[in-house]
Amino acid sequence: MAEKTIDLTLKVWRQESPDVEGHFDTFPAKGISTDMSFLEMLDVINNQLEKEGKEPIAFDHDCREGICGMCGSVVNGHAHGPQEATTLCQLHMRKFHTGQTIVIEPFRADAFPIVKDLVIDRGAFDRIIQAGGHITVRTGQAPEAHSVPVPKKKADTAMDSAACIGCGACVAACPNASASLFTAAKISQLCHLPQGHPERNRRVIAMVQQMDKEGFGSCSKRYECEAVCPKEIKVENITTMNREYLRALASSGE
Amino acid sequence: MLDAKIPNGPIAEKWTRHKFDMKLVNPANKRKFNIIVVGTGLAGASAAASLSEMGYHVQSFCIQDSPRRAHSIAAQGGINAAKNYTNDGDSVYRLFYDTVKGGDFRAREANVYRLAELSVNIIDQCVAQGVPFAREYGGYLANRSFGGAQVSRTFYARGQTGQQLLLGAYGALMKEVATGNVTLFPRREMLDLVVVDNRAVGIVCRNLISGKMETHAADAVVLATGGYGNVYDLSTNARNSNVTAAWRAHRRGAWFANPCFTQIHPTCIPVHGDYQSKLTLMSESLRNDGRVWVPRKKGDKRPPNEIPEDERNYYLEEKYPSFGNLVPRDVASRNAKEWCDKGYGVGQTGVAVYLDFRDAIQRDGEEVVRAKYGNLFDMYERITDENPYEVPMMIYPAVHYTMGGLWVDYNLMSNLPGLHVLGEANFSDHGANRLGASALMQGLADGYFIIPYTIGDFLAQAGPSGADPDNSAFKAAEQEAAARITRLLNVKGKRTVAEFHRELGLTMWEHCGMARNEAGLKEALAKIPQLREAFWEDVNVVGSEGSFNQVLERAGRVADFLEFAELECLDALERAESCGGHFREESQTEEGEAKRDDDNFCHGAVWEFKGVGEKPVLHKEAFAFEHVHLTQRSYK
Amino acid sequence: MSDTASFSSRVSTSVARELVVAVTGLGLIVFILGHLVGNMLIFAGPEALNGYAEKLASLGELLWVLRLGLITFAVLHIGLAAHLTWANWSKRTSRYAVTAAVGRKSVASQLMIYSGIIILCFFFFHLWDFTFGTKTGPGTVVPLMGGQEELGLFGLVWNSFANPLRAACYIVAVCCVGLHLSHAIASVWVTLGVLTHRATDKADAVAWTIGVVVALGFASIPIYVLVRTYIIGQGA
Numbered sequence A: 001m002a003e004k005t006i007d008l009t010l011k012v013w014r015q016e017s018p019d020v021e022g023h024f025d026t027f028p029a030k031g032i033s034t035d036m037s038f039l040e041m042l043d044v045i046n047n048q049l050e051k052e053g054k055e056p057i058a059f060d061h062d063c064r065e066g067i068c069g070m071c072g073s074v075v076n077g078h079a080h081g082p083q084e085a086t087t088l089c090q091l092h093m094r095k096f097h098t099g100q101t102i103v104i105e106p107f108r109a110d111a112f113p114i115v116k117d118l119v120i121d122r123g124a125f126d127r128i129i130q131a132g133g134h135i136t137v138r139t140g141q142a143p144e145a146h147s148v149p150v151p152k153k154k155a156d157t158a159m160d161s162a163a164c165i166g167c168g169a170c171v172a173a174c175p176n177a178s179a180s181l182f183t184a185a186k187i188s189q190l191c192h193l194p195q196g197h198p199e200r201n202r203r204v205i206a207m208v209q210q211m212d213k214e215g216f217g218s219c220s221k222r223y224e225c226e227a228v229c230p231k232e233i234k235v236e237n238i239t240t241m242n243r244e245y246l247r248a249l250a251s252s253g254e
Numbered sequence B: 001m002l003d004a005k006i007p008n009g010p011i012a013e014k015w016t017r018h019k020f021d022m023k024l025v026n027p028a029n030k031r032k033f034n035i036i037v038v039g040t041g042l043a044g045a046s047a048a049a050s051l052s053e054m055g056y057h058v059q060s061f062c063i064q065d066s067p068r069r070a071h072s073i074a075a076q077g078g079i080n081a082a083k084n085y086t087n088d089g090d091s092v093y094r095l096f097y098d099t100v101k102g103g104d105f106r107a108r109e110a111n112v113y114r115l116a117e118l119s120v121n122i123i124d125q126c127v128a129q130g131v132p133f134a135r136e137y138g139g140y141l142a143n144r145s146f147g148g149a150q151v152s153r154t155f156y157a158r159g160q161t162g163q164q165l166l167l168g169a170y171g172a173l174m175k176e177v178a179t180g181n182v183t184l185f186p187r188r189e190m191l192d193l194v195v196v197d198n199r200a201v202g203i204v205c206r207n208l209i210s211g212k213m214e215t216h217a218a219d220a221v222v223l224a225t226g227g228y229g230n231v232y233d234l235s236t237n238a239r240n241s242n243v244t245a246a247w248r249a250h251r252r253g254a255w256f257a258n259p260c261f262t263q264i265h266p267t268c269i270p271v272h273g274d275y276q277s278k279l280t281l282m283s284e285s286l287r288n289d290g291r292v293w294v295p296r297k298k299g300d301k302r303p304p305n306e307i308p309e310d311e312r313n314y315y316l317e318e319k320y321p322s323f324g325n326l327v328p329r330d331v332a333s334r335n336a337k338e339w340c341d342k343g344y345g346v347g348q349t350g351v352a353v354y355l356d357f358r359d360a361i362q363r364d365g366e367e368v369v370r371a372k373y374g375n376l377f378d379m380y381e382r383i384t385d386e387n388p389y390e391v392p393m394m395i396y397p398a399v400h401y402t403m404g405g406l407w408v409d410y411n412l413m414s415n416l417p418g419l420h421v422l423g424e425a426n427f428s429d430h431g432a433n434r435l436g437a438s439a440l441m442q443g444l445a446d447g448y449f450i451i452p453y454t455i456g457d458f459l460a461q462a463g464p465s466g467a468d469p470d471n472s473a474f475k476a477a478e479q480e481a482a483a484r485i486t487r488l489l490n491v492k493g494k495r496t497v498a499e500f501h502r503e504l505g506l507t508m509w510e511h512c513g514m515a516r517n518e519a520g521l522k523e524a525l526a527k528i529p530q531l532r533e534a535f536w537e538d539v540n541v542v543g544s545e546g547s548f549n550q551v552l553e554r555a556g557r558v559a560d561f562l563e564f565a566e567l568e569c570l571d572a573l574e575r576a577e578s579c580g581g582h583f584r585e586e587s588q589t590e591e592g593e594a595k596r597d598d599d600n601f602c603h604g605a606v607w608e609f610k611g612v613g614e615k616p617v618l619h620k621e622a623f624a625f626e627h628v629h630l631t632q633r634s635y636k
Numbered sequence C: 001m002s003d004t005a006s007f008s009s010r011v012s013t014s015v016a017r018e019l020v021v022a023v024t025g026l027g028l029i030v031f032i033l034g035h036l037v038g039n040m041l042i043f044a045g046p047e048a049l050n051g052y053a054e055k056l057a058s059l060g061e062l063l064w065v066l067r068l069g070l071i072t073f074a075v076l077h078i079g080l081a082a083h084l085t086w087a088n089w090s091k092r093t094s095r096y097a098v099t100a101a102v103g104r105k106s107v108a109s110q111l112m113i114y115s116g117i118i119i120l121c122f123f124f125f126h127l128w129d130f131t132f133g134t135k136t137g138p139g140t141v142v143p144l145m146g147g148q149e150e151l152g153l154f155g156l157v158w159n160s161f162a163n164p165l166r167a168a169c170y171i172v173a174v175c176c177v178g179l180h181l182s183h184a185i186a187s188v189w190v191t192l193g194v195l196t197h198r199a200t201d202k203a204d205a206v207a208w209t210i211g212v213v214v215a216l217g218f219a220s221i222p223i224y225v226l227v228r229t230y231i232i233g234q235g236a
């Protein structure tokens, strides 16, 4: 932890509420320790703003360890900033250098309305999961866990997909604001497990329909989603989703 | 006054008998009942989903923008269950025994037994939901030993067990939202509990986006709002974790038990600056291969790799030859503090010890170590910019979990009829110290398998509350909450909310942290009211009430912490014994280990609120140990 | 979950549309590759190419069935692809102030609609030029070493490409086809759900290669004609 400080200029998107125009505010950020996380840097700026009686920059965060999926902004054109496989809260200031201008924008997509400044509404993701991103089992219905063995490889593949934190960076980075990677990750997790099979056809159709309804775009295979995903969810999930979709179309009814 | 309502009969049959004895609500009538569930962590989400499946109408509240982001998501290590899949002698009884003993005999035996009993159902339920637990090549579930347990009973999903379990419960909840039976209220903060005729009948909350106050009425209220670790400002908890919901309920008459029982986790990344916002937990499993040490020479500033073997003090291995680096959390934490206090701490701040993998790497090779801990090492490097394959990690203990919480009886109902408390928010089954991988178990047992039965019993007996949000009690509570917000905004002082939080945290850490003593606690008890006063005179809450305002949100939480902290210190002062995570320096063995005082403190300390700054009234729930006999822990 | 999702709603989702674009695109690829192989006969001389053209013509009604199929595919492909692109453009109405190059997105992937539109324009031009052009008469007469000869389709093609401007247009157009394919051939497998784990990188490389081969293959014809006409000299 070789501590060092840097001076930066921040250009931050400010927007009072969903339906008013936003604009950029510029702040000097001086003497920023390179050991700070990106959000701690924002905390420092906000503390200064509060001291001056000004409204601090609104940004979402909670766990600050890269798992809750609450944080996220577009930093100099990169969703979650320039470091690969890293959420904004885990990005550290040592990735920046003195004199740099950092432009911070919210995740932009019409399906994610801006609440305030960098805070967005990702309720659409919940509704996609409501449409079918689960297994219909009631509490108490479950059989003994070992009654259905699951091949390790399948379980591991399911886990790879299940690692999605639902942050929305995939949507933010996609030129079509598509939620394909998010939707596909859940479909893929559940179709790799025997427990997910009974509902697989219904699930994929319902989730895709909901995804369209929420106003997300479709996948043009630009793979920007994969590149920015902090959990390294792969486009292969989208392949799986499409295969599931074909299979659902092919099977009549259920 | 305090009736724990423990059912009669042999311990192994209590729950089964109780389930039979409880009253049922008939299916058609369930539809007429409305239940508020605050919190969507493991406890809240599992409860809300299960209650809705049974036919109740559920209103589910959380602070985050989605229920899936509750703090439970961050749990890494795993979840215990007495499945005995590894054939190593585990059983419901052994899990029960370990939990009571691990909790240093400060929990209710009947509850702990039920927890152990239900643990097996949890795994079944989660597997059926599609939780991708780790598996072996045969396709069966893998287990590991965790937190020094002598059997392998921990189920895990990579280092993301909490995430996967929560997503399972969240999926179940979303399924119920789709049926229309659950209404979701995300980005809502509960600011008060509404009590009418000594029955909890609703809540007041603030819509965090619009800033509007809302009242919601119900036939029963379930709080699953998590722990209060953030009273220390810096902890491993998510930033939005708070005591507000529990504290507001306490102020309305729900009693708070054992607030001084907090758990400090030994392996966290040390503090490195005053801008620090959060302490990151490094999994406990690291202690299986890492060796903890400090230099033998005080203030030795040489880089660690230049310090020769004979000048390194592997203090845990020396002091506890049989357990070595794997001593329980509280013991490991306290020893780290001791050496740092004596001036042997390392790093720029001198408040850290080394956790060294050099020998493991030499013994097993870097690849083996990478396979086991690669993710953790990467995370460490991302945060600290140091490569733990080359230089030892630096770690220091941090506040992690709170065993104390609102008092509940065997039915998980508080002393206030209609108010049920689940998960970390209740004073739980973990006594004075929680074993690793047992919090997830408890949250899910509470939500999936206990509350669905016990709330029915309550509703069948109490009937509908008939509460109406236009009722005067609702209006009064709403006005009070609104007035408090106006008051916060009108102070217009000079210091930021964060500054007060930091100051409170430092005081608590100093005097009510890893080691506590009478003088320190008294000092804290003198200081906290002053700080609270200063807060209400000099805090600067910018922005307005009618909009999304994170400063205001935090201000309200800090204001409640400032009241709660006093209770925690008072409880710590009152409990003049050491037990589990509560170490009173006055009460230790000759070897410096925690010494319980069963004659005077074999009880839960249950506090009744009497007003801010007023001395609360202490009630005691005596604990009887009929199955696990009181013994002193020893790890030598 | 609505399990009553009707057939029509199942086939009108974005994913279903993508699937149709993919299947029809794949059909078009087969056509393009076949067409390319046929065109290569030009290097075997006038008889070979003209013979091939006659054989096609002799298919009679079958040829029209094939043509109708091709047209249907093209209409579906173009219609749905354009619709998807149009719909996707409206999903982010507020633009980013800063955009950065991220990931492995290719230029080709960003230009699909534009390469497609050029292909479409070219398609009409091409039909008018070669398919419906008269394959007898003055336009098909090629100056030979010794004199002049009427060479049917071969002559028509030759004379067209002897015009540098037309040749250049043709080259640009076939480069667009190559560009379109260099993304399409990788992406289509993702859409159709058949790419196995981790194969996308390889698919990218294969697609790129095929794209280049197709572009070069088609472009080789006008280049050959130009070279023969202006550099090595004098005709076929």
Ligand SMILES: Cc1cc2nc3c(=O)[nH]c(=O)nc-3n(C[C@H](O)[C@H](O)[C@H](O)COP(=O)(O)OP(=O)(O)OC[C@H]3O[C@@H](n4cnc5c(N)ncnc54)[C@H](O)[C@@H]3O)c2cc1C
Pocket (backbone or CB within 6 Å): B038, B039, B040, B041, B042, B043, B044, B061, B062, B063, B064, B067, B069, B070, B071, B072, B073, B074, B075, B076, B077, B078, B079, B161, B162, B188, B189, B190, B191, B224, B225, B226, B227, B236, B237, B238, B241, B242, B244, B245, B281, B400, B401, B422, B423, B424, B425, B436, B437, B438, B439, B440, B441, B443
């Ligand atoms: C880093 C870390 C790792 C851990 N690892 C493990 C592990 O490996 N194994 C294990 O067993 N345990 C572990 N624990 C402990 C465990 O994660 C928690 O004890 C448990 O998840 C708590 O669950 P809960 O449902 O009670 O509450 P939480 O998950 O904390 O949820 C609280 C909910 O209440 C809501 N809420 C809070 N206040 C309000 C309010 N005022 N108004 C409205 N809503 C409110 C929140 O929005 C949230 O939805 C770990 C803890 C941490 C910090």
Ligand code: HEM
Pocket (backbone or CB within 6 Å): A219, A220, A221, C018, C021, C022, C023, C024, C025, C026, C028, C029, C032, C077, C078, C081, C082, C084, C085, C112, C113, C115, C116, C117, C119, C120, C177, C180, C183, C184, C185, C187, C188, C189, C191, C192
């Ligand atoms: C030579 C003829 C053509 C062939 C062989 C062809 C082939 C393909 C293929 C295989 C795809 C990939 C589909 C997928 O990713 O699943 C594709 C995509 C596309 N094609 Fe074509 N195409 C041709 C002509 C056209 C024309 C004339 C247009 C339109 C104007 C067009 C527009 C598009 C667009 C916009 C896409 C991308 C769709 C998306 O993913 O959003 N194509 N094409």
Ligand code: FES
Pocket (backbone or CB within 6 Å): A060, A061, A062, A063, A064, A065, A066, A067, A068, A069, A070, A071, A072, A087, A088, A089, A090
């Ligand atoms: S704050 Fe939780 S992922 Fe960043």
